[in-house]
Amino acid sequence: MRIAAAQTSPRWGDAQATTKIVIDWIGRAAEEGVELLAFGETFLSGYPFWVSVTDGARFNDAAQKEAFAFYLDSAVSIDGPELKEITAAVRDHRVFTYLGITERSQSRGTVYCTAVAIDPDRGIVGSHRKMMPTYEERLVWGIGDGNGLRVHQVGGCRVSALNCWENWIPLARHAFYAQGIDLHVALWPGGSDLTRDITRFIAREGRCYVLSAGATLKAEMVNEAFPLRRPAIADDDLPYDGGSAIAAPDGSWVVEPVSGDERLVMADLDPSFVRRERHNFDPAGHYLRADVLQLTVNRRRLDPATFVD
Secondary structure (H helix, E strand, C coil): CEEEEEECCCCECCHHHHHHHHHHHHHHHHHCCCCEEECCCCCECCCCCCHHHCCCCCCCCHHHHHHHHHHHHHCECCCCHHHHHHHHHHHHHCCEEEEEEEEECCCCCCEEEEEEEEECCCEEEEEEECCCCCHHHHHCECCCCCCCCCCEEECCEEEEEEEHHHHHCHHHHHHHHCCCCCEEEEEECCCHHHHHHHHHHHHHHHCCEEEEEECEECHHHECCCCCCHHHHCCCCCCCEEEEEEEECCCCCEEEEEEECCCEEEEEECCHHHHHHHCCCCCCCCCCCCCCCCCCCCCCCCCCCCCCCC
16 A cells, blocks of 8 residues: 655645645645545644743733634535535545645634544544643643544555554554554654654554654745734744654665655555564554553544533
C-alpha cells in the first residue's frame, strides 16, 4: 500500500480556502497512486500558534477574546459544508484520508483538536478528539474523549491515528496495539523536532509502520483579518517546517523527517514486514502479561446532553 503525508500549508483561519487546498492535495496524491493520505494536526483551519507568544493566559483580556472568537468562527463542524466537499473528493479520488481539523462543538463555544478519518466508500468513519491538549493548547481547545480510539481497515492494513503529543501517552498507544494495527498515523502541527524521536519509537515499540504528517506555515498564509496576526508573527516567520516522516516496524527510517519542502512524503508499505518483526515482540500479544497488566478503554462520546423527545 502506498501512503503519504501532504506536507503543505493551510490558509490559516480560512476554512473555505483551506478546503480547496485539501482537495487539491487529495487529487495530487491520487495521481501518485497513494491509497492513504494524512494532513497535519488541525490543518483545517489552523493550529493556535498565537497563544504562547501573545500573553495568551491573561484572564479576560480583550485582545485574546477577539482572537478566540475569530478562531472559533473559522473552525468547522463534522457535518458542515467543508467536510462534505472533502468527503466527496475522497470518494472521487479513492484516497483514504486522515485530516486534522479544528472542530466546533455542538454548543458552538468550544474548539476540539480532532483527527477525522474519511473512507472512500463509507465517508467519515472516525473523529478522534485529542484527549488532552498540550500545555497552552488547553487555553483554546476542549478536552476530548476515547470515542475515536478505533482502527480502520485500509486495503490490507489496520490503521490508527493520534494527534501530536498524545502519541506520547503509553496507554493510548497500547489501545491501538491491542487492536492489531499495521500502520499508525501521527498528526503534528509541523516540525522535525516533534517527529524525529517519537516516530521511530512507536514503530519499534508497536512493531508497525508509522507515518508522521506535519504541516508547514508561512506568515503570508495567515489570514490578514486575524486580530493578533501582527504581534504573533512580528518577525514574519513561524516555526512550522513540516517534519513529515515514515518509519518501518524495526524502527528504521523509510523517509527521514523532511524539513521545509512542500511535497508528498511517500512510501510503499510491505505488511509482511510487520508480521516478521512481531516474531520476537508483540506488546499486546505474546509479550503481554494480561494477568498482571490490563487496560480498559471508554469509547463513549462525551456529549453535553441527551435529549429525549
